[in-house]
Amino acid sequence: MPLYSTFNYKSNIRVSVWDITESVSDLAVHALTQKSQQRLEGMKSKVHQKGFLSIRKLLEANGYTDSDLYYHQTGKPLLTDGVQVSITHSAQYSALALAEVPVGIDIEHVKPVVGRIAHKFTKNEAWFLDATSSDYLDKLTVIWGVKEAIFKVVNEPGISFNHHIAVSKFSLDDQETTAMLDFNGQQTGFTIYFESIADYKLVVATYIS
Template identity: 45%
Template sequence: MPLYKTITPNSQTTVKIWKIEESYDDLMEGMVLKPETLKRVLGMKSELHQRGFLCVRKLLAEFGYDDTDLFYDENGKPHLKDGRQISITHSFIFAGVIVSDGIVGIDIEKQRDKITVIAHKFVDYEFDYLDKTSTCYIKKLTAIWCVKESLYKLFAVPGLSFKDCLLVIPFELKDEETKAWIDYKDKKYPYDIHFFEFEGFTCAYAVDG
């Protein structure tokens, strides 16, 4: 069972990451899914996406939940029936779930050069401290994207601008933590951020600051 990593940043919060090594058929074997969940899986065109989706259900089981415990609101944000907070991510060969008593968000992304092409769409203030000539530029951009994606997931306001409303203060990759804000309707919402790198991927998760 490829449970890759478990992190407990505080007594109320746990992160679990799964390395997706099983085949689609192996993951489906014995999997109990709600009819609407099964329809969603069967409708996915990419087998890698299907496997990532199913591995999230494997992670739910690691937390003691099953597919019937999970539901989504009108904005697509996942919730647990017992009232605990959850956020979900999967990217290529990794899937991640964070469960907490407080509001949380998580994202995993593969570190790829092409992120520089879209940087102008999600980076504004952060360009002030980024060095485009640095060997860490791609990794820092990926970390910023992961942070902003995790904030977007926890806030769950459709159309929230990554560039204008989400701010990540200066950080060093070795620190594996920083602060970030959501600036929305003249109010600022602060969050503690944790991030780390593994096997060419970056994971970031946000918890209430």
């Protein structure tokens, strides 16, 4: 299907979401660079191929082509015009964030497995989480997404989700919270936005201005 939804946040952050319902052939992008074509052909998973191509569809929807996107040696995506970009995709959705400021984005499926590994990433949030509440898995998924998105903004190795990032207490109705990264002797604050899309959670992170 075409573009699924768009969200606009402060600091001119624009997020575009694609619902991946097409086949690989239907998602085909004719203007792939040689490097991207080789990368696509090297993907054995149809899910990964669809995610890769749907991101290119989102680029096109925002006035870019595949040749405008390149990657830092760390894997961080960049655009040739200097606009800040972050990308994410799952089995069902892909999303692209464009901004004037550094930005990170993540989309996660709400699944029971997140409850089984909560102890690995919620050391700083356990005080406000209730494992018996009906929204427990949803909140865990948002927290995981927050930490993934922050990691994409900072893009530094060695960051521990469990020890270095603390998400402030939030309600799912808020659709906004804050988080703090305490890493290498420096504390950095982040503004967090989140949305529910079917049984997925979309999370956006940027530095507190």
